[in-house]
Amino acid sequence: MDHNVSGIHVIESIDQLRILCKQHPNPIIIGEGSNVLFVKDVERPVFVIDLKGIEVINEGSTWKEVRIAAGEDWHDVVMWSIDQGLGGIENLSLIPGKCGAAPMQNIGAYGTELSDVLISVGCMDKQIGALFHMTKEACKLGYRDSIFKHESKDQYVITSITIRLTKEEHHQVNVSYGDIKAVLKENDITDPTIRQVSEAIIAIRSSKLPDPLQIPNAGSFFKNPIIPIENYNDLVIRHPEMPSYPVSDTHCKVPAGWLIDRCGWKGIKVGDVGVHTKQALVLVNHGSNNGQDIINLSRQIQKKVLDTYQIQLVTEVNVIA
Numbered sequence: 001m002d003h004n005v006s007g008i009h010v011i012e013s014i015d016q017l018r019i020l021c022k023q024h025p026n027p028i029i030i031g032e033g034s035n036v037l038f039v040k041d042v043e044r045p046v047f048v049i050d051l052k053g054i055e056v057i058n059e060g061s062t063w064k065e066v067r068i069a070a071g072e073d074w075h076d077v078v079m080w081s082i083d084q085g086l087g088g089i090e091n092l093s094l095i096p097g098k099c100g101a102a103p104m105q106n107i108g109a110y111g112t113e114l115s116d117v118l119i120s121v122g123c124m125d126k127q128i129g130a131l132f133h134m135t136k137e138a139c140k141l142g143y144r145d146s147i148f149k150h151e152s153k154d155q156y157v158i159t160s161i162t163i164r165l166t167k168e169e170h171h172q173v174n175v176s177y178g179d180i181k182a183v184l185k186e187n188d189i190t191d192p193t194i195r196q197v198s199e200a201i202i203a204i205r206s207s208k209l210p211d212p213l214q215i216p217n218a219g220s221f222f223k224n225p226i227i228p229i230e231n232y233n234d235l236v237i238r239h240p241e242m243p244s245y246p247v248s249d250t251h252c253k254v255p256a257g258w259l260i261d262r263c264g265w266k267g268i269k270v271g272d273v274g275v276h277t278k279q280a281l282v283l284v285n286h287g288s289n290n291g292q293d294i295i296n297l298s299r300q301i302q303k304k305v306l307d308t309y310q311i312q313l314v315t316e317v318n319v320i321a
């Protein structure tokens, strides 16, 4: 990418970021843009964060703390951690995007979330250019959620993340997710290493989720809805196969992919956009140059799911209008 094409700035240093923040008070910040949907041409400048560096900053007998610059590719960092014998993020293999975006939505998959390993997030205050580390607690991480989507929206640029990973012999692999167990069993693996867990996850993701470089998509388009257990109990009488996962004593999570699939949308094409053939939660672009096409499709899906199940689906991708 050119370094300054029609308002796009590729940021490679903290000093450059500080200067640009002074010049442009209201930029759009992106990492790889893999969870972002643009619905029209934007007037605001775009900062592409390309800060690099991985550094072990602290160490105990069972763990290492690693600080990773926001522009590092997330999956490359997972592969690096496995090569170093450091456990904790193997279940987050093959998630597209850069490390700076990871706390924004508390990336999660196969029973692990970033919040399980996060220590703090390096931030630059855009207005004053000051750098500080926000503790994990202050980040208010939730299911695909953080303070950076609410109170602190547009206030900071994430410059780094610090995570704590476990050393060899202290790994606690998490294979509770059904798909992982099945893949390991197929391969006769009973006591998996972190590398074997990562390989199983890469196999599962590659079989269901389209590669954004081949079929443009932003992963799960909606969040999995969290509903009161009473509502679920009513629904399951009419839809006995509806899956659910416990969240708390009062609420459970229902897979949005299942709801969309059962409404008949899986694999459907509408003009140049559509619903992925293998995972109904992923909307795909077959060649549209207008993000609004995806929004229109998503609204039709939301309406159908609401009419059928009385559940309102909420968008997971970051829509920039």
Ligand code: EPU
Binding pocket: 108, 109, 110, 111, 208, 209, 218, 219, 220, 221, 222, 223, 224, 243, 255, 256, 257, 258, 261, 266, 278, 279, 280, 281, 316
């Ligand atoms: N299902 C269907 N039809 C579909 C898709 C799913 O019936 O077309 C059913 C599956 O059979 C299963 C359930 O829905 O019973 C859950 O499906 P899956 O395991 O594929 O996971 P998901 O809930 O659809 C979530 C995350 C993914 C993450 C996977 C694995 C969200 C919004 N999505 O998807 O994250 O990889 O679990 O942990 O929470 C992402 O955020 O972009 C993403 C891909």
